[in-house]
Amino acid sequence: MLSAISDMDRLYLGLATLFFAGGFIYAIACLRSGKYRHSTGNLISIVTGLVCQTLFLYERGQLHGRCPVTNVVEILVFVSWSMVLIYLAVGRTYRLSLMGVFTSPIVFVTCLMALVFPLDYEAAGVAAGIRGKADAWVEFHIGISLLAYGAFGMSFIAGLMFMIQERQVRRANLKTLFYNLPPMQNLSSALFRLLIVGMLLLTAGIGSAHVITVSGDQHPIWPLYLIWLVYAFLCSVHVFRGLSPRRLAIGATAAFLFPLVSLWVIAAH
Amino acid sequence: MELFSIGLNHEFAPVAVREKLSVPEGELGEICSSVAALEAVCEVVVISTCNRLEMYVSAEDAGLPDVEEFFNKLLISRGAGILPLYTFCGMSAARHLCRVASGLDSMVLGETEILGQVKKSYSFAHGAGYTGKRLNKLFQNAFKVAKFVRTNSSITRGATSVGAAGVDLAEKIFGDLSRCMVMVFGAGEMAKTVTKTLASRGVKGVIVSNRSYEKAVDLAGDMDGRAMRLDEGVDNLKLADIVITSTSAPHRILGVNEVAKAVRKRRGRPLFMIDIAVPRDVEQDVSDLSGVYLYDLDALQEIAATARSRREKQVIHCEALIDEQMNNFGLDDFSAEGGELG
Numbered sequence: 078m079l080s081a082i083s084d085m086d087r088l089y090l091g092l093a094t095l096f097f098a099g100g101f102i103y104a105i106a107c108l109r110s111g112k113y114r115h116s117t118g119n120l121i122s123i124v125t126g127l128v129c130q131t132l133f134l135y136e137r138g139q140l141h142g143r144c145p146v147t148n149v150v151e152i153l154v155f156v157s158w159s160m161v162l163i164y165l166a167v168g169r170t171y172r173l174s175l176m177g178v179f180t181s182p183i184v185f186v187t188c189l190m191a192l193v194f195p196l197d198y199e200a201a202g203v204a205a206g207i208r209g210k211a212d213a214w215v216e217f218h219i220g221i222s223l224l225a226y227g228a229f230g231m232s233f234i235a236g237l238m239f240m241i242q243e244r245q246v247r248r249a250n251l252k253t254l255f256y257n258l259p260p261m262q263n264l265s266s267a268l269f270r271l272l273i274v275g276m277l278l279l280t281a282g283i284g285s286a287h288v289i290t291v292s293g294d295q296h297p298i299w300p301l302y303l304i305w306l307v308y309a310f311l312c313s314v315h316v317f318r319g320l321s322p323r324r325l326a327i328g329a330t331a332a333f334l335f336p337l338v339s340l341w342v343i344a345a346h
Numbered sequence: 347m348e349l350f351s352i353g354l355n356h357e358f359a360p361v362a363v364r365e366k367l368s369v370p371e372g373e374l375g376e377i378c379s380s381v382a383a384l385e386a387v388c389e390v391v392v393i394s395t396c397n398r399l400e401m402y403v404s405a406e407d408a409g410l411p412d413v414e415e416f417f418n419k420l421l422i423s424r425g426a427g428i429l430p431l432y433t434f435c436g437m438s439a440a441r442h443l444c445r446v447a448s449g450l451d452s453m454v455l456g457e458t459e460i461l462g463q464v465k466k467s468y469s470f471a472h473g474a475g476y477t478g479k480r481l482n483k484l485f486q487n488a489f490k491v492a493k494f495v496r497t498n499s500s501i502t503r504g505a506t507s508v509g510a511a512g513v514d515l516a517e518k519i520f521g522d523l524s525r526c527m528v529m530v531f532g533a534g535e536m537a538k539t540v541t542k543t544l545a546s547r548g549v550k551g552v553i554v555s556n557r558s559y560e561k562a563v564d565l566a567g568d569m570d571g572r573a574m575r576l577d578e579g580v581d582n583l584k585l586a587d588i589v590i591t592s593t594s595a596p597h598r599i600l601g602v603n604e605v606a607k608a609v610r611k612r613r614g615r616p617l618f619m620i621d622i623a624v625p626r627d628v629e630q631d632v633s634d635l636s637g638v639y640l641y642d643l644d645a646l647q648e649i650a651a652t653a654r655s656r657r658e659k660q661v662i663h664c665e666a667l668i669d670e671q672m673n674n675f676g677l678d679d680f681s682a683e684g685g686e687l688g
Contacts, residue, residue, distance in 0.1 A: 246518050247633075249645050260521030261616065319613030321637040 086140070087192075089133035090154065094188040096126035100181025123161060123181060130158040130188070144216040146223060150191045152340055157187040159227020160234075167231060167271060179234045214289045222282030222301060226336045228275030229308070233333035235268040239326035265322035268329055272312055279305050300339035307332050347388065348407045349480060351439035352417055353400030354431050356453045366424045369394035374467070377420070378476045384412045389481040391471040393446075395463045397453050402443060404480040410435070440484055440677040444668045447492035449501060455657045456501035461492050487675035495667045501660045504653025508536075509543030511649040512620050512641075516544065516588055519618050519639060528571075529553045529586035531579055531599060533561040536622050537592030538568070544588060545569050553586065555579025557593065583608035589619045591627035601629045609637055620646065 099122035133154060137145030145151045164180045242258040258264070283305060286298050311328045314320045320328070356364065369377060374392055381390040381401060386409025391402045403413050410433065421429055434442045442451070447464050449456045468485040471477050477485070496502050505511035513523075520526050526549050530541050533556045545552055552571030555578065556562035562573035574582065576599065583589070583604060593599060600619075605628070609617055619640040621628040626642055633640040671677075 242518065246515060246639060249515065249641060249649055258518075260517060261519050263521045315614070319610075321614045322616065323636055325614075 086133050086136035089129045089136060090188065090192055093126045093129035093133060093154075094185065094192050096122045096129060097181055097185035097188055100126070100178075101185040104178045104182050119178070119181070124165070126184070126188075127158065127161045127165070130154055130161070134158060144219045146219050148194075149340075150194045152223070152343075153187050153191040155223045156226045156230060156340070157184040157191075159224045160184060160230040161227075162224075163227045163231045163271070163274070164234075167267060167274075179238060180231070183230070183234065212289060214285050218282055218285040218289060221278050221285065225275045225278035225282055226340070228271050228278060229304075229329075229333055229336050232268055232271035232275060232329045235264055235271055236326040236328075236330035239264040239268060239322065240330070243323055243326070261322060265325065268322075268326060269312070269315065272308055272329060276305070276308050276312060279308070296343045300335075300342050304335045304339060307335050347480070348405060348409070349436055349439045349484065350403045350405060350410050350413060351400060351434040351442050352403070352410075352413055352431055353393075353398060354429055355398040355400075355451065358432065359426070359429055363426045363429065364397065364399075366426045367394070367399045367421070368396060369399065371470075374470055375474055378471055378474060381413065381416060382476050384409065384416060386412055389478045390476050391468050391481055391485065393464055393467040395460065398446070398451075400446070402439065402481060402484070404478065437672075437677070440488070441668065441672060443484060443488045444491045444495075444672060444677070445665075447488045448495040448664060448668065449492075450495075450661060450664055450668075454506050455654070455661070456503075457506075458496070458502055461489070465489065484677065487677050490675060491668055491671040491677070494671050495664050498667055499660050499664050501657055501664050504649070504656055506650050506654050506657070507543075508622070508643070508646045508650055509540045511646040511653075512540050512590075513543055513547055514649070515639070515641065516618050517547075519616050520587060523547045523549050523588075525550055526587040527551050527553065527585055528588045528590065529555060529579060529583070530565070531555050531576070531589070531591040531627060532593035532623065533558070533565040534592045534594070537590050538565060540590050540592075540620060540622065541565075541569060544590075549588070553579065553582070557595070580604055584611040587615065587618065589617065591619070591621045592623045593627050594623070595627060596625060598629045599627045600632065602631050602635065605629075605632045605638060606635055609635055612637070622646070 100119055103119045103122075134145050134151070137151055141147055146155050160180060161184055238258055239261060242261050242264060245258075246261065259267075279301060283298065283301050286301070311320075311325065311332060315325050354367075359367070369392070374394065377392050378390050381387055381392070381403065384405070386406040387403055388406075389404035393400045393402070401413065401417065403409070405413065414431065414433070417431060418428060421427065432442075443464075445451045447461050449458060449460050452460050464485075468477070468481075472482065472485075505514040516523060516526070523544065524547075528541060528544055528549050528551070530537050530552065533554060541552060552566065552569045553574055554562045554566040554569075554571055555574040555576055556565070557576045559573060559575050562575070565571075566573040576593075580600065583600070584607075586608075589600075591600065605617070605619075614637065616637045616639060619628055619632070619638065620642075621640065622643045624643065628640060630640075632638055
């Protein structure tokens, strides 16, 4: 049983990496040719990659008998899965199709890193046996918090796109690949919405942590509070003090360092 | 049966002549009807724009002299006199139409308006029954070729005039201009041109601010806008998303302090400024303010020149795309096919 799962989950992860590699190659091709062209092929490769990631997480969930975020590999895949999901929901809704070109390489590298780490099947199986039935609040807390990380990841990408667009507009240089980047105002709105979505998800994640009833070794919550404060500060300065879109973009890009570092803090615990 | 194309464009006739040849929509039917009445002619489409007058004719092999004679008579009757005309036959005529529809034969290389004009001309001739199997195939496929060329090249990319460069930059900042308020300082011709280009994209409104209030009222009236005195305009700078300055003032009218004050009140909304005055109206340090994007005439002219040069470099690539697509759509065997009036 364990061997069958180990074959299948790595296969799904490998396939997901391959599909995102397709998006990565497309991004490189765009850079080399100096122009972006809307491609259904790129979208299909991203969606198929998402399906493979979902199957990987499903297999790992079956193995653990709980939400599959028990080690670095799973956390990396879960966060990149959230990013793709939020890209498909937000990026395409706001016609930020070029966002896919920026998302694919990041998700590809994340999946590749996950593929390099070994997966501990025996330990996972034993742990699942000991834990018994999973607590719904723990699952909800982990899942919703990592979805928030996905939203912050996408706000990082939107911030990056804004800064590139701002730079080329300021220099009156509209002749590169980035000619097709969305208008700064649209990027700024999408960025703020992503921050709000991330904040709401993280609030739900932190709230749910307080109703977890199971005892035992739990992850520390303080990194989530810290992240919440950082993003809350950024959003409130933007809303109440009229923080310029450029500074908001710089802030959102830099702030993503906190969720990134926190993943290591939580995984190392 | 042969396909002919005959006509003249901006390279063959100066604007003084071309304006005499401009055919109003109401007269297009009359010309089509006269050409179609020629004995050898089976099908006809007449294209008349501000830069060209052309006829595409499917006729018997010996029909070209009749069409040429008709065209010359038309020129004389409109007071243009005898002019050199270009003539293309068979595949060359098909290729010429693809070039025209793709904007490769336009005065502003790669301009997109021409495709709509050609479509309109074809649609008129088709609706009136002047086209048949041959011209239908030619025009419908030429539209596909033009679309392919535009999608697969950068021939339409970039603004080629100062006004269009301003619009291009504004769209990169704001996206939809319908929520943008334009404020113009000065009532000169250049300001008028740039403002009209912006207004044509459906901006929210225009405010004209000028030292002479009467002139401001005149220009504002032209553009359905509002007039303000110069000092009133400076005080209300916060209302503007796009500012165009083109006064003849010998000193700066907008300094860092005035703009910074407006920016603070705009709560993060960007401010796009075009200073086309010489000497300049806006202090250069304004461009260092966060959220302010300031461009002078040189910057806009450079954008336009770069775009023109890039479009010129794309011509060879576009010609190759046309050849490839003509082959795909079967437009390269035009001298071998027959056709009849539909």
